[in-house]
Amino acid sequence: MKQYKTEAVILDTTDVFDADRSFLLFTRELGKVRARAKGVRKPTSKLTGHLLAYLPTALELVEGGSGLLIVQASVTGGAERxxxxxxxDPLLFMRQSEIIAEALNRLFIERDPHPVIxxxxxxxxxxxxxxxxxxxxxxxxxLTAEFLLKCLxxxxxxxxxxxxxxxxxxVTEQFVGWSSQAGGLLGETGYQQAAGxxxxxxxxxxxxxxxQFSRPEFMAERVNAAEAVENETIRVVYDYLQTQIGQPLKSL
Known part of the structure; x- marks a missing residue:
């Protein structure tokens, strides 16, 4: 059996049988994978409290005939301290994290690592x-919208x-258009040719x-823009994202 030590973020969970749970993981070394934790829903499980959604986690995985199994887990990234x-304000955190998790699941195939992401x-x-x-x-x-634009x-x-x-x-400031289908900005002539x-x-x-959001470094916390500009930017990013995915995000 193969053994892996990797960092991961839990994107989604599904209860399996009486006490098991299946986890959709986004890992640094393996990319997106699914792994099962046996007996994790029992109060006596050593994994209880260490497999929390949307938190970075250090994992030990074993791969057998039935897929990946989680045998060790510990929350990292400062949350454990x-x-x-x-x-x-957990509701806001959960909402933004849920959007990110669904987008990553739709955008990335399994076993395709992206350490930068x-x-x-x-x-x-x-x-x-x-x-x-x-x-x-x-x-x-x-920040959520900026990260998803970087993923694209x-x-x-x-x-x-x-x-x-x-x-x-x-494209001049006198006329600025956008097409998610075409993949970017439109000038006035391009807007007319886009035909709706x-x-x-x-x-x-x-x-x-x-x-600014397309730069390698994260800029969302440093920008100083009017609320209307921020709202329009967010709308553009999510429309572009959903166009590339080919269907709406349920979490939006």
């Missing part, structure tokens, strides 16, 4: 805990944010924010 793994996921979940603890809901929502870029779906995606001409497949953005500042 706090004595309280979830923030004082995993490291970003751990960072974002840690920051979400802090932001939700401080009740900074706007920053939490922005990692998979090769980087949006065109420098010129019209149809005409390849520069695009929208006109309310503010050119939305493009500035999208460009």
């Amino acid at each position: 706090s004595g309280r793994p979830y923030p004082s 995993y490291d970003g996921l751990v960072y974002v979940l840690g920051r979400l805990r802090e932001l939700c603890e401080d009740r900074q809901s706007r920053k939490a929502v922005l 870029a990692e998979l090769g779906y980087r949006a065109e944010l420098d010129r019209c995606v149809i005409t390849e001409e520069p 497949a695009g929208i006109r953005l309310d503010s050119p500042r939305t493009v500035v924010l999208l460009r």
